[in-house]
Amino acid sequence: MQRRRFAVIGMGSFGFHLTRSLFEKGHDVLAVDSDPERLEAVRPFCSHNCLADVSASDEMEKAGVSAADVGVVAIGSAMDASILATLFLKEQGVREIVAKADTAEHARILTRIGASEVVHPERDMAERLAERLVAPDVLERLPFLEDHALVELRVPSALWGRTLAESGLRSEHGLAVVLVKRPDQGAQAAAPPRGDQVLRQGDVLVVLARVEDVEAFRRIHSR
Numbered sequence: 001m002q003r004r005r006f007a008v009i010g011m012g013s014f015g016f017h018l019t020r021s022l023f024e025k026g027h028d029v030l031a032v033d034s035d036p037e038r039l040e041a042v043r044p045f046c047s048h049n050c051l052a053d054v055s056a057s058d059e060m061e062k063a064g065v066s067a068a069d070v071g072v073v074a075i076g077s078a079m080d081a082s083i084l085a086t087l088f089l090k091e092q093g094v095r096e097i098v099a100k101a102d103t104a105e106h107a108r109i110l111t112r113i114g115a116s117e118v119v120h121p122e123r124d125m126a127e128r129l130a131e132r133l134v135a136p137d138v139l140e141r142l143p144f145l146e147d148h149a150l151v152e153l154r155v156p157s158a159l160w161g162r163t164l165a166e167s168g169l170r171s172e173h174g175l176a177v178v179l180v181k182r183p184d185q186g187a188q189a190a191a192p193p194r195g196d197q198v199l200r201q202g203d204v205l206v207v208l209a210r211v212e213d214v215e216a217f218r219r220i221h222s223r
Contacts, residue, residue: 009032060089068094086114149209150207154204161199164194178193178207178208180204181204183204
């Protein structure tokens with residue numbers, strides 16, 4: 001894994017946890033905030049930290065953000081500071097800038113001034129939680145192609161004891177099984193599936209399929 005240099009601006013909850021996660025994954029992380037208490041809290045979980053007014057160009061420059069491969073503006077509620085920090089990262093030559101936004105208007109401004117990507121962590125988490133609550137058999141759903149997704153599904157009880165070949169997942173439902181995860185086998189559960197593999201209670205299917213085919217399969221097995 002290539003070690004990358006990140007500058008995370010704003011040590012609120014989102015910025016703190018992002019900084020810690022990047023650092024624990026082995027990357028070089030500069031934490032920047034105007035609050036000394038927040039910087040002290042993140043000190044064990046970053047490579048460098050700098051007390052700076054992120055809405056001041058000269059202080060951002062002194063903090064060394066220009067050395068980052070990726071700049072992350074983790075400020076949401078203080079829109080003016082978020083916009084200025086994004087602008088200064090762009091002006092100081094940071095090529096990849098990810099910025100947090102609280103509203104659609106905020107997101108449009110960030111994109112216009114140079115953010116490579118805008119994220120809405122609270123909204124996205126709420127949507128994922130809502131989806132999990134209304135569809136507990138779907139453990140994960142990742143967009144793949146325009147109308148396809150990579151989806152994790154619990155094996156429905158109607159298929160317990162059947163082999164993959166007997167299940168009709170592909171021939172009848174259009175679901176291409178990529179992996180069968182088995183809780184009691186840990187990492188070994190990710191072995192390529194075989195047609196004679198028997199599906200058991202607790203198994204999780206990772207399938208590549210059209211979204212509409214996944215929903216049709218779910219409707220059949222939720223009756």
